[in-house]
Amino acid sequence: MNSMIRTDLALEARQLWQESAGRTTKLEGVRAREGERFGLPVTVVEVLDERGEQALHKAKGTYVTVELEGLARREKDVFARSARAVAEQLTELMGELPPAACVLAVGLGNRAITPDRIGPGVYDHLLVTRHLVEQLPGQFQGFRPVAALAPGVLGTTGMESGETVKAVCDALHPALVIAADALVCGGTDRLCRTVQLTDAGIAPGSGVGNRRWALNRENLGVPVIAIGAPTVMDGAALTAGLKDEASSRAGRELLVTPRDIDSRAADLAKVIGYGINLALQPGLELEELELLLS
Numbered sequence: 001m002n003s004m005i006r007t008d009l010a011l012e013a014r015q016l017w018q019e020s021a022g023r024t025t026k027l028e029g030v031r032a033r034e035g036e037r038f039g040l041p042v043t044v045v046e047v048l049d050e051r052g053e054q055a056l057h058k059a060k061g062t063y064v065t066v067e068l069e070g071l072a073r074r075e076k077d078v079f080a081r082s083a084r085a086v087a088e089q090l091t092e093l094m095g096e097l098p099p100a101a102c103v104l105a106v107g108l109g110n111r112a113i114t115p116d117r118i119g120p121g122v123y124d125h126l127l128v129t130r131h132l133v134e135q136l137p138g139q140f141q142g143f144r145p146v147a148a149l150a151p152g153v154l155g156t157t158g159m160e161s162g163e164t165v166k167a168v169c170d171a172l173h174p175a176l177v178i179a180a181d182a183l184v185c186g187g188t189d190r191l192c193r194t195v196q197l198t199d200a201g202i203a204p205g206s207g208v209g210n211r212r213w214a215l216n217r218e219n220l221g222v223p224v225i226a227i228g229a230p231t232v233m234d235g236a237a238l239t240a241g242l243k244d245e246a247s248s249r250a251g252r253e254l255l256v257t258p259r260d261i262d263s264r265a266a267d268l269a270k271v272i273g274y275g276i277n278l279a280l281q282p283g284l285e286l287e288e289l290e291l292l293l294s
Helices: 010-021 050-056 078-094 118-124 130-135 161-172 245-252 261-280 286-293
Strands: 030-037 040-047 061-067 103-107 146-149 176-185 194-198 224-234
Touching: 010 030, 010 040, 010 050, 010 061, 010 194, 030 050, 030 078, 040 050, 040 078, 061 078, 078 194, 078 224, 078 261, 078 286, 103 118, 103 161, 103 261, 118 176, 118 224, 118 261, 146 161, 161 176, 176 261, 194 261, 224 261, 261 286
Parallel strands: 103 146, 103 176, 176 224
Antiparallel strands: 030 040, 040 061, 061 194, 194 224
16 A cells, blocks of 8 residues: 555554554654444544644544444344444544534435445434424423434535535534545455544545535534545555556546445445434434334
8 A cells, every 4th residue: 555545544544654654653643542342343543733634634633433344244233233333432522412402414425326325325314303302392302403414416406515514504503513424445454344433524525536615613613523434445555566557547546346335335324324323312222213213
């Protein structure tokens, strides 16, 4: 691998920097630690200052990667463990958010393009409660008010997704925005196998060189947590090290996705969607969510 490989994952960006700089060189402005949640490996990368931002090309903030081992193989109980692991990491990033504070969940991406369907897929699995809490407070007093939005893409709506989200934020005044989107990775070992959460927000399309209006605290006026899963891999990772310049150049022009991306994207979207629901409605069990969303 080399630094020319595109990746949205802070974990991979850190590894690429280390490979190019040398194992013994210290990466200033970045701190990392490893752990485990529900039997799944978790890596936390913190970009602490401008030195870290310049080294990793990531905004200052905390980046959490949960590796969903066994999800593609549909191993027993892996969905439940994955959703709960995502929920716990999201809860930590949310911090001391009051139980009655409204949250806006946004599914970014293009539903018509399968690898870009993570956001709209997450939107389909969200438990929306804002209207119920307002209209039937007696029955839903224990629920957090949650609103959801799938703004589409500029090419089909004529509006930047960030502009749409900003308009909704101005109307609803949520305490937090959670944005879900598809990501780009730089290796097959994390392609459709991981979920990244960050409190640094997100610039849709940045991983594929189509950076759009950023969803972050600066632009929206509220904290933004981004959650995504890599559904495409930079083709340059496959041609890295080749002496044939033509092949290397061709690789840099490619984005690679698994042949079974339909089922993998659906699985990832459901894990993220249920993880968001469990974090926002901590009083609910997974089985109760299944009944409410069915």
